[in-house]
Amino acid sequence: MTQTFTLGRAIRLTLLSLGALIFLAPYIFMISTAGKGQSEIFTSSLSLIPTQFFYLENFAKAFGRVSMGTLLWNGVVVCGLIFVFQVVIAIPCAYAMAKLKFGAARLLMALVMLGLLVPIHATSLPLYVAFDSAALLNSYTALVAPFSISVFAIFLFLQFFRAMPDDLIHAARLDGMSELGIVMRVIVPNAWPAITAFAIFSVVAHWNDLYWPLIVVSNQAYATPPLGLLFFRAAEAGDDYGALMAATLIITLPLVAAFLLAQKRFVEGITMTGLKG
Template sequence: MSANTFPLARIVRLSILSLGALVFLAPYIFMVSTAGKAQSDIFTSSLSLVPQQWFYVQNFTKALSRVSMGNLLFNGVIVCLLILAIQVIIAVPCAYAMAKLKFRAARAMMVLVMLGLLVPIHATALPLYVAFDKVGGLNSYFALVAPFTISVFGIFLFLQFFRSIPDDLIHAARLDGMMEVGIIARVIVPNAWPAITAFAIFSVVAHWNDLYWPLIVISNPAYATPPLGLLYFRAAEAGDDYGALMAAALIITFPLVAAFLLAQKRFVEGITMTGLKG
């Protein structure tokens, strides 16, 4: 193989990318390794990724039996899907109006969206908790979903994407007699699937992994989300059984990894196309 096939710049670039991938994959590799180790292997002085005794079956059996793993995953799916569906239903029309309709408050709304990106959930957690407590909304799917139904990040992402859609396409739809709702449903959304997929990955990952808000509003294990259930598993059941704990962590993170791999092409396409908008 000639030297021209792999020039030095390409070798350096691939080496840096491989090193970065290894750094990001290191925690997952450690989880996979620890999930197959016995307790004596985990607390040994030597560091080895290959278990001396293979305890995968025992550790995964403990993870599935000591907590209601099916209920945790079910709650995570329900909460993430409800949040995502409502966010898209609200964000798409808002972004369309700001991108394609002319009205006086457009600039003010854009400023509000940018300011909304700066407000973290931690700043509003206390008043939201008090409000849910007053209406008896704690320990419910409503408490887990309601604070996140409006996503300013989603509005901003879709806004950038919709600006690239030709105005002539929308004008043609109006000449055909479509109302604005019909244009959104039959013209905008079919062309926005890359952006919707990209946003879906961000939204699902954020809320699937969220521990802060469920820890505040949920005390009933029946409504526990995967991270909160993992916390219950570690504190109440497993003790120092880190092999079973890592097995539970692998079960909880696997749906996210699978979903990202399935949607990877759309995700990259959506991020690339959105990033090019002016």
């Protein structure tokens, strides 16, 4: 019995380790190749440690061709603005739907459920035409506005608020708080788990989004990280994989670092918001 147990475990650990190696291989090669010179990349791609370190040169190239700082800054601004708008708009709405009686609640619920079905890819054509005719292409407005409303946020907060006891709100009302006061001083402080989970979901989704930025932005000054990397690839005519990997590394790092630092929250957030991928 103990024999099969150890054998089973050996197989299990081997499988897991092999899989992990395959899953991590791209990262290993990314880090290794970012430090290799052009000639070494062409001759010996399998050796992991560069014979000569070209990290400085490759990173210099990456920073030189495209303004990495601008890209990352744009990513932060766009994701930050989107998140703030989404939360500020969704929380009062979800509160009204969960705890107040009004005629439009059912209609609103129907709109939210419908909205969950519709990704940006389905609405992008008319939105593009509209932003084009308003001369708003190549702007933060174009990048942020369509995502200022997140029906998913409403849905998530709605579930969360419904589980909050009504007595909490009744007590706040008896204490003389206005409804907006209740939202700010009672609901929000108690909704942090949902807000952080949504923050992770929202930032991951919009940091990674390529489709919409690709449509509305052609000016490098407003490029988000994925779009910027696409520009960088276009600018890089040959196969300068060293520089390309360096650029890739820079752009991947912020979110990966955030994930590694706050792993537990990430996993919780993904689990909680697992709904809409």
